[in-house]
Amino acid sequence: MKKLRKILRILLFGFVGLCFVSLVWDKADRTLAVREKVFDQESVQYPIRKSDVTLYTDGQEFYDRLLDDIANAKQYIHISFFSIADDTVSHRFEELLKKKSKEGVEVYYAVDRLGGVLLKEQDKQALLKAGVHFTYYNKLDFPYFFSSLEHRNHKRISVIDGTIGYAGGFNIGKKYLGKNEKLGSWRDYHLRIQGEGVQDLEQEFELDWVKNDRETVWKTHTSTEKGxxxxxxxxxxxxxxxxxxxxxxxxxxxxxxxxxxxFIPNNKVIWHALIDAEKRGVEINILWSPESDAPLVKQAAYPYIRKALKHGMHVYGYRDGILHGKVLVIDERVAMVGSANLDSRSIHLNKELNCYIYDTAFIKQVLNKKVHEDFQRSQQIHSPYVNNLPLQEKLKERLAKLVEYYL
Structure with missing residues (x-):
């Protein structure tokens, strides 16, 4: 018994010591990274372009069209996602990339290092053996381990033969097709682009690739046709x-x-603008997903939902599975569809890519129809929902508040 207590004491002291070292290291590497501007990078704003745009909100439709475009590629495929699963859907995607590479198509494929944690080494090696150019974005780095861990590449970019491009919220895996029994149906927003806007997706892909791999990206040309x-x-x-x-x-x-x-907008600039708009009589409708594939994000949203309701904004909770789309619509004259969530990670840490649309006809006839459908599948949130929480939810909310910056 004495021996067991001794072992337990050693383990306890070891655990406490490890936590202390980690905290000190965490503070030191973050401070140094900020001082040395290791992760500082300016935003890149591309010109206004005219392109033909198709909106996808159903995972199966998006996936079928993307795979069809990849299958018809003749020259090159440049493609990156934030995350990749380890399931039949992701394996089908990888098999197609290998097939196209063996046909002589130049295939460049990237995934975020943390988002790609489920990609098996044997599957990565199979891609390389087939001639696919593969890299991880934002690899963990020393001595900036903690800083590199929190800075993720959250973009999704696909460019095929310089004429077709994709950007938005979908990743690759069966859950995005609504085939995960635990998560249920999945709703997202993703754009297919044809026309001159593809050249900006291509340039952004090249910037990310060269920064992470140092290899020059092979291509021929990108479309300059106006849509x-x-x-x-x-x-x-x-x-x-x-x-x-x-x-x-x-x-x-x-x-x-x-x-x-x-919905974790931990940012004073955003809140001042929203509150100012509400005071001017602007109607503000916020749609958020109570169900999620990430822990604590529901509870982290509670304080911000209370704040929104307090200032007269309308908040809705999606009821038909998971809503993963990232959309803004302003007066039906400008809209945004992209990869950026309204949370601390996207606002302060992640690499993101948004598409701003300045076409009233597209917004009214295409985008707003899908947005309206999602509000129809939602329930309006009132103060009792967030003010009368069960004890377990209150405890989770307090925990979420401590780590919300990294959710």
């Missing part, structure tokens, strides 16, 4: 996102519609 919808891509890296959203909110005259799976 019908005016849009602009902007890439973020923990800067400017809050100010761009605030500027849009300040411009609103009638309505602001926000769709975000996570």
């Amino acid at each position: 019908t919808t005016e849009l602009r891509f902007k890439a973020y890296s923990g800067k400017d996102l809050a100010y761009d959203y605030a500027n849009l909110f300040h411009q609103a005259q009638k309505s602001i519609t926000i769709l975000s799976p996570y």
